[in-house]
Every structure is written in C-alpha cells, then in structure tokens.
Amino acid sequence: MSNVENKKAAIIGGGVIGGGWAARFLLNGWDVAVFDPDPQAERKIGEVIENARRSLPALYDRALPAEGKLTFHQDMKSAVSDAAWIQESVPEQLALKHKILAQIQEHAPTDCLIGSSTSGFKPSELQEGSSNPGQIMVAHPFNPVYLLPLIEVVPSSATDASVVEAGCETLRSVGLKPLVVRKEIDAHIADRLLEAVWREGLWLVHDEVATTEEIDDAIRFGFGLRWAQMGLFETYRIAGGEAGMEHFIGQFGPALKWPWTKLMDVPELTPELTARIAQQSDDQSGHMSIRALERLRDDNLVGMMRALKKSGSGAGGTINTHEASLPTASNLDDLPVTVDRQIPQSWTDYNGHMNEAHYVEVSAQASDRFMEMIGADADYIAAGSSYFTVENHVCYLEEIKVGDRITVTTQVIRGEGKKLHLFHRLTKADGAIAATIETLLLHVDLKTRRTSEPGSMVATNLGEIAKLHSGLPKPEQLGRAIG
Secondary structure, eight states: OOOTSSSSEEEEOOOOHHHHHHHHHHHHHTTEEOOOOOOTTHHHHHHHHHHHHHGGGGSSSOOOOOOOEEEEEEEEEHHHHTTTTTEOOOOSSSSHHHEEEEEEHHSSTTTTTTEESSSOOOOOHHHTTTTSSEEEEEEESSSSEEEEEEEEEETTSOOOHHHHHHHHHHHHHHHOEEEEEEEEHHHHHHHHHHHHHHHHHHHHHHTOOOOHHHHHHHHIIIHHHHTSSSSSSHHHHHHGGGGHHHHHHHHHHHGSSSSSOOOOOOOOOOOHHHHHHHHHHHHHHHOOOOHHHHHHHEEEEEEEEEEHHHHHHHHHHHOOOOOOOOOOOEEEETEEEEEEOOGGGGGGGTTSSBOOHHHHHHHHHHHHHHHTTTOOSSSHHHHHEEEEEEEEEEOOOOOOOOTTTEEEEEEEEETTEEEEEEEEEEEEEESOEEEEEEEEEEETTTTTTEEEEOOOOHHHHHHHHHHHHTTTTOTTTTTTOOO
C-alpha cells in the first residue's frame, strides 16, 4: 500500500482544506491532480498555493524539492489514476462522502491510500458499503494544511497495521506529524478538546460574561501561548511544581466538581486514575526536572513571541507598545546609542554564542535607529525614500552569549550626498567591544529603485551629526578586509 516513490496525489474537493492538501503535496515535490466540479476551483486553489509558496519554504533552512506538476481534471477517473495518495475533502455529509468514496474506489489503484479530511466521522462510518474498506482511513488535518503539521490518523478494525504505517510514512515524507488515534471516537482528539472550549465560550457569550474578543484575548494572551509549544498535561505538570502531576491533581482536581463550568460531566478522579495520569506524565517528561521544563518552556515562549512581535499580532502588539514606552539611552563615549538590548536564546548556535548572522541583524537594527534619528523614519519611507545597505564588514572580537546586554553606538564616517557610511560598535556590559560592523548605505528613491539625493531635512540632520563626528578618532577596524 502507498508507495512513496510514486509521488502523485489526487485531491478530491478543492475548498480551503483541499487546497491546503494540494499545496502541501505540491511544494514537497509531488504531482497533484485535483477534481472539483466547482468552476472556481482552479482560482481558489491557486490562491491557496500562492500563500503556501510564500510561507512554507520560510519554515526551512534547506530548499524544498522542486515543485511537482499541478493538474485539474473534469472527471474522477483521470484524477485518481495512478495516484499513491488520494485525499477526500468534500463537505461533512456522510451520504455525500459515501458517494464520493465509492466513485474514488471505482477508479483508484487498489494499492493506494485514501484519506478523508473528516473532522467528525469515524472511519468505520466512512467504510460502510465500501468495496475495499481497509483502503480508507481518516487523515484529519488542521488549517492551514500547508503549515500546521498535525494530522490525526484514525484507522478502524478493518485497517491493517501495515496500511496505517504506510500512510504515516507518506505523511511524514511531506513534513506532516501523523498522530495515530488509538480508538475510533466521534471528532477524534483535537476537535473534542476544541469543542469543549467552544461550548464553554458560547456559554460565556450567552450569559453576557464576555464578548467574543475578550474570550479570544483570554486565549491568545494567556494559555494559548503555552499550548503552542507545551500541551495541556505538560503545562499542568509544571503547575504542580517539583511534586509534579500528582500534586497538581490533588490540589486542583476537586475544583472540577465546583460550579465553574457548564461541562460538569467529568470522570471521578479516583486514586487509580490519578496514579495512571501521573505515571503517564512521568513517562512523557519525567526525564527532565521541573526547572529544565520551565527553561524549555520559557525559551520556546520567547521564540514564539519574538515571531509574533515581528508581525505585531496578538502578544507581539503588546510587546511593541510596551517597548515604545521604554526609555532609550542617548549617548555613550560621545556617540549616539542606537541599540540597547539583551540577546535571546534563539540567536545562539551550537557553540553557545550568538550566531554571526545576528551580528548583522543587530547592525541593521542600529542602522534603522540611526535613520530614524536623522528623520528617515517610517513616515519618510512611506513617502517614497529610504536608505539601502550595500556593503557590510564585520569584525568578531569577543563572544556574545545568551542573556548578554549589548549596547551599540554608531559613528558617522561619511554623511553627504547619496552615501551614508556608518561604523557600529557592539559593547558588552563590562565595557568590552565584542564586535564592530562597518556598513555602507545608499539613499534610494523607492519609486524608481535608484539612488537619489536625500530630502533636505534628512540631509541637514545628517550633515550636523557628520560634522560632530568628524573630529573623533577613526576606528581601528575601519577599512579592514579579510587577509
């Protein structure tokens, strides 16, 4: 079943989920055949794939395979012919799914796998009346399919273990994380959890306790950030402190019987059940101390929130607002301070010190801040002008480690006409210069994308600072070259 070497996937149903499946396979080098009678299917899937082309490769530090061939078909037979994987993503109507699955099996290779994107039906329900029930299983994704890795794989008793493993092998080959559900159950695992939160959210709105925005804020500014990198049980294991999960259940378990929620049907937390959960929690992460788990959690949260900060979404917007209110250093050694920051864990490499690429990133931050100081700020850029970096030279003088406080000062070497020649010094808290970056920028008209003279205000401000810096000693590393 399912030969990964035969890289043809057939997507039956080209909505949001079907389009995401098409993108996931296509961008991982598979040929993709789409069947959907919707006359807008090609346009809709094309737009999904364009989004995927913009985002999926950004997750990787290596290039993805060359894209496969995308084709659209007017009939089921030509779409599923020779396919190794067929994904059904039609609307959640059991009768419709039975009809479509029967058509697929009529024309599909007998050794291919058929996954259903159903979010609620059990595989045994999908297999009713099937000519080959063991060929069909649930492969439930999460939107956007081309980015989120989780796929709930749900077999039935009719599904051979070798089929399940072959399906998981295919899913892993395109960068997905198959989670094999142990028992058939309506809505599988993730949607049951989501459904519980959804029902409670509806009650909060119904009872006028909170608005939809306030409920979303409770999730995205709080536990949602934790859940993105540490799930429900591991999060609560930490909440139990050094005593772990058993202590947490003993302390907070009785609250499940209090009238906090509309969902009061909970299992009795017997000593046996508590011991089972505690043991499973130990098996999951008992190899790490609570302190180590906390450090892992915090490092992950910093990384995620820095990503949110870049887009200004959710907690990232809050960080940006707070950052704007913080005081900024003015001068150090007669030079303006253009960066004053701590080094995050995500900037360090296998040697335990800051990766060389982030020295240039700090330099870019310093250049951006200096541009703001002379008036080449966001409004100036929006009006159609900016400075582009055309050359950098970095001298690495001392290690910079995670948590180090770095102050960057900027000296103008030349600031006239189209050229802006800067020299950045990265200074550690002990006063040692850890690195220097010499950078050359050119003023550019963003409409023509060609060099141009800066605006009069920027030119005047730059000229004044250049004049002040002209009497300073030339940096030792100025003009350095390799060798």
